Amino acid sequence: MVKEDLENVNLTMDLPAGEARSLSLTSLNGFSSRKITLNLRRNSVFVLNFADFCAWEGELIVEANLLEEDAEFTVHCASITNVNEKKRIQVNVNHLAPRGKSLVSCYGISLGKSLLRFDGCSYIKHGAVSCSTRQEAKAILFDEESQGFCSPALKIDENEVVASHAASVGRVNDDHLFYMTSRGLKKDEAKRLITMGYTHPVLAYYEEREVEALLKALEERV
DSSP: OEEEEGGGOOSEEEEOTTOEEEEEEEOSSOOOOEEEEEEEOTTOEEEEEEEEOSOOOEEEEEEEEEOSTTOEEEEEEEEEEOTTOEEEEEEEEEEOSTTOEEEEEEEEEEOTTOEEEEEEEEEEOTTOTTOEEEEEEEEEEOSTTOEEEEEEEEEEOOSSOEEEEEEEEEEOOHHHHHHHHHTTOOHHHHHHHHHHHHHGGGGGGSOHHHHHHHHHHHHHHO
């Protein structure tokens, strides 16, 4: 397993046949817009985790090419926007050979007058039989002027495949906030707890010392 700050990541990575790799990215200091291209060979497995709890504006684009048979690609992402930030995270997966598997899962929270956008496309080429792919994205909006967009897409040129996508954008449940504040919590404290619970699953892919830094960054953002 490799862990890196996004600022230090190479823009192109090639995964040899039969190799498994997990890359857990953080963005604690911010970064400019970036594009990462991943090329996967036969029987290779790549897991990408991205915990994005800092202030930045721009876009992160991930392009994964499953070039040979039985390649697998997974993404777990959690992101937060606040104040006037505008972020876009796009993950594209190209299934170019048979029996490839992919899962893209992105969760985010938008606060203040910020914008959070998740999009991307899973493409299955004609002849890439027995592939399976799923794209899912969900965003919670905390304030009236918060904005969130989730638009996962599928482009399928083969019949013998399994493909699905899901998207959800909605405001935080007022009943939950009311219940928590009625138990003595301030509204900001309730927001913080909901945010921590919503983004906590991605932290399972990080070591303890990194989790502490991520939690600190998360608390400062809410």
